[in-house]
Amino acid sequence: MSDKLIQLRLGIGAICLAAFLLLIAIPFWVTSPSNVPNIILSPIFWPNTLAIITALTGIGLVLSGLSLFSVKAPKSFNSEKNTRAFFRLSILGFIMGITILVMPSLGLVWTMMLVFSSSAFLVGTTYTKTAIICSIVLPLILYLFFAHVAGVAIPQGDYVRLP
Amino acid sequence: MSFIDNIMAGFSLVANLESFLALLVGITIGTVAGAIPGLSATMAVALTLPFTFSMTPITGILLLLGVYKGGIFGGSIPAILIKTPGTPASSATILDGYPLAEKGQAGKALGMALWASCTADLISNLALILFAGWLASFALNFGPPEFFTLILFSLTIIAGVSGESLLRGALSAMFGLLLATVGLDLIYGTQRFTFENPNMMGGLNFIAVLIGLFAIPEIIGMVWNPKADEGKSRALGNNWVTFQEYRNSFRSIVRGSFIGVFLGSIPGIGAAPSAFLSYSEARRKSKNKENFGKGELEGVAAAEAGNNGVAGATLIPLLALGVPGDVITAIILGAFMVHGLQPGPMMFLINADIIYGLFIGLIVSSVFLFFIGSIAIRGFKYVADIPRSILFPSVMVLCVYGVFAVNNNLFDVGVMFVMGWIGFFMIQYKIPAAPFLIAFILGPLLEDNFRQSMLMSGSSASILFRGPITWFFWLLTSITVFTIARAGIKTRQNDS
Numbered sequence: 001m002s003d004k005l006i007q008l009r010l011g012i013g014a015i016c017l018a019a020f021l022l023l024i025a026i027p028f029w030v031t032s033p034s035n036v037p038n039i040i041l042s043p044i045f046w047p048n049t050l051a052i053i054t055a056l057t058g059i060g061l062v063l064s065g066l067s068l069f070s071v072k073a074p075k076s077f078n079s080e081k082n083t084r085a086f087f088r089l090s091i092l093g094f095i096m097g098i099t100i101l102v103m104p105s106l107g108l109v110w111t112m113m114l115v116f117s118s119s120a121f122l123v124g125t126t127y128t129k130t131a132i133i134c135s136i137v138l139p140l141i142l143y144l145f146f147a148h149v150a151g152v153a154i155p156q157g158d159y160v161r162l163p
Numbered sequence: 164m165s166f167i168d169n170i171m172a173g174f175s176l177v178a179n180l181e182s183f184l185a186l187l188v189g190i191t192i193g194t195v196a197g198a199i200p201g202l203s204a205t206m207a208v209a210l211t212l213p214f215t216f217s218m219t220p221i222t223g224i225l226l227l228l229g230v231y232k233g234g235i236f237g238g239s240i241p242a243i244l245i246k247t248p249g250t251p252a253s254s255a256t257i258l259d260g261y262p263l264a265e266k267g268q269a270g271k272a273l274g275m276a277l278w279a280s281c282t283a284d285l286i287s288n289l290a291l292i293l294f295a296g297w298l299a300s301f302a303l304n305f306g307p308p309e310f311f312t313l314i315l316f317s318l319t320i321i322a323g324v325s326g327e328s329l330l331r332g333a334l335s336a337m338f339g340l341l342l343a344t345v346g347l348d349l350i351y352g353t354q355r356f357t358f359e360n361p362n363m364m365g366g367l368n369f370i371a372v373l374i375g376l377f378a379i380p381e382i383i384g385m386v387w388n389p390k391a392d393e394g395k396s397r398a399l400g401n402n403w404v405t406f407q408e409y410r411n412s413f414r415s416i417v418r419g420s421f422i423g424v425f426l427g428s429i430p431g432i433g434a435a436p437s438a439f440l441s442y443s444e445a446r447r448k449s450k451n452k453e454n455f456g457k458g459e460l461e462g463v464a465a466a467e468a469g470n471n472g473v474a475g476a477t478l479i480p481l482l483a484l485g486v487p488g489d490v491i492t493a494i495i496l497g498a499f500m501v502h503g504l505q506p507g508p509m510m511f512l513i514n515a516d517i518i519y520g521l522f523i524g525l526i527v528s529s530v531f532l533f534f535i536g537s538i539a540i541r542g543f544k545y546v547a548d549i550p551r552s553i554l555f556p557s558v559m560v561l562c563v564y565g566v567f568a569v570n571n572n573l574f575d576v577g578v579m580f581v582m583g584w585i586g587f588f589m590i591q592y593k594i595p596a597a598p599f600l601i602a603f604i605l606g607p608l609l610e611d612n613f614r615q616s617m618l619m620s621g622s623s624a625s626i627l628f629r630g631p632i633t634w635f636f637w638l639l640t641s642i643t644v645f646t647i648a649r650a651g652i653k654t655r656q657n658d659s
Binding site for chain 2: 001006010030036057058060067068085093099119122131143146151
């Protein structure tokens with residue numbers, strides 16, 4: 001991606017974000033008492049100020065992007081590699097989502113064992129045995145530290161409970 | 164209390180096995196993490212932070228400082244042996260370190276890096292001890308308007324120098340400030356962007372944001388390109404640095420240390436620019452300037468002195484003013500807060516024993532760094548051999564445990580994942596993450612001081628220009644914006 005494209009995309013994105021904040025997010029999701037004596041002390045003043053500065057930064061980015069020469073950035077990878085990379089990223093996103101969903105019922109330790117092994121295989125590890133051993137040992141060691149040394153209540157899940 | 168009383172109080176706090184062990188373990192973790200390409204000192208400090216919750220404040224902070232110092236030195240090992248800097252600060256070390264390794268003198272280069280690092284570290288620590296107290300006593304005169312202008316200046320300089328573009332840095336800082344508004348309003352207690360979710364009423368958890376922003380994007384990057392950062396390690400060779408060679412480079416080491424101290428004490432500059440400036444100054448003043456870039460030992464010494472000279476000095480604004488100079492000190496600020504401490508001028512009065520305990524610990528850390536560094540140089544082969552496909556899943560597991568442990572809250576883990584994707588997007592769009600994090604931490608402080616100033620003045624903006632201190636910071640902010648903008652325009656003109 002060229003610098004020009006980056007500046008333009010970021011600038012437009014920042015302006016859209018600022019517009020969203022000023023028109024929707026702040027009016028609907030920031031509550032302010034009706035009897036605030038001065039607008040500067042109101043809870044909405046600071047978010048509004050930040051949104052306006054974000055819009056100004058966005059305009060600055062667009063203007064500086066427009067003044068840049070368009071230089072094509074060299075392609076660092078081919079489209080097939082790119083597709084595979086996106087595929088791996090979507091699986092990682094899926095793993096993260098599933099982690100949040102299953103952790104309360106499966107428990108942190110067992111979930112982490114699955115997360116470790118699935119992410120190791122996702123990046124194509126050739127150290128299969130090491131990956132499996134680490135996926136079991138590391139979450140257990142961390143469980144021992146956090147549960148028994150630091151006194152953190154690690155979620156145990158509904159199935160297999162650890163001492 | 165007198166200076167001697169403070170020193171004695173600090174000594175009584177750290178003179179125990181636990182503190183020294185924490186420092187030793189911290190330096191070891193930092194050196195190993197810094198030596199692993201792909202892991203950075205920042206990530207190491209962030210991942211160590213959750214382990215400090217169950218420790219006493221002084222032990223936990225010493226552990227983190229050890230990781231910081233070890234991490235900065237550790238980064239030079241892969242820079243010399245495999246031409247891949249373990250941390251960005253070690254980039255300048257490659258210039259002469261790797262050519263030396265190619266000549267079979269890697270052991271000599273690493274030895275010099277260690278000597279230079281320890282010397283610079285010691286000088287930087289002494290500067291911290293000398294200047295932090297003085298600055299803190301001066302900062303006792305600061306009121307809300309002065310703090311507002313100081314934080315504004317810090318954010319401006321951090322936004323300006325962290326990335327390639329001032330505007331992208333500013334955008335990053337704006338994102339951080341906006342995210343910091345989530346939660347209950349500081350004065351009225353009304354809800355801001357909480358969506359009636361009780362998890363968001365206290366604001367987003369700092370550690371979840373931090374680890375999400377600095378560790379998870381590395382994992383996503385690894386999944387994006389699993390084959391990156393694979394380098395061939397050079398042998399150490401039989402040569403080791405001699406005392407005469409150290410003496411020959413001593414002027415460059417001291418000069419680099421002072422450059423590091425000066426740049427480190429200014430928020431936002433960081434270790435990498437300091438290393439490059441120190442290197443270029445050493446080349447300019449050296450008799451062997453033609454050898455620089457081809458394997459000159461003095462070049463390695465200067466670069467390492469430059470980046471390690473920053474380590475102690477970045478703590479000057481943190482401890483004296485409560486303003487973090489870079490991401491690592493921002494994490495350390497978080498550690499202080501987790502333990503119920505607020506760095507700043509008042510800490511020198513209320514918790515002087517902790518401050519002086521840290522000073523003593525830092526001086527000792529330079530000695531520990533020397534011994535652990537010597538071992539790490541020889542043990543690098545084993546560290547470099549850790550497969551990335553095992554390392555990064557381990558980091559993921561550490562991240563989840565660490566973030567969960569903060570509040571026993573699954574919501575924080577979700578925040579961390581979301582921040583990880585945002586961090587990855589920011590890397591792709593060349594938006595620096597440092598202004599985001601520092602703005603996120605300083606955001607409530609900035610807003611609070613602004614609103615307090617307005618309350619004091621009856622909403623008159625003139626209070627923000629009430630005296631020489633506020634004028635001084637406004638002037639610095641203006642100079643910073645002008646200088647960075649001018650440099651950006653010049654670069655663009657040269658490119659076209």
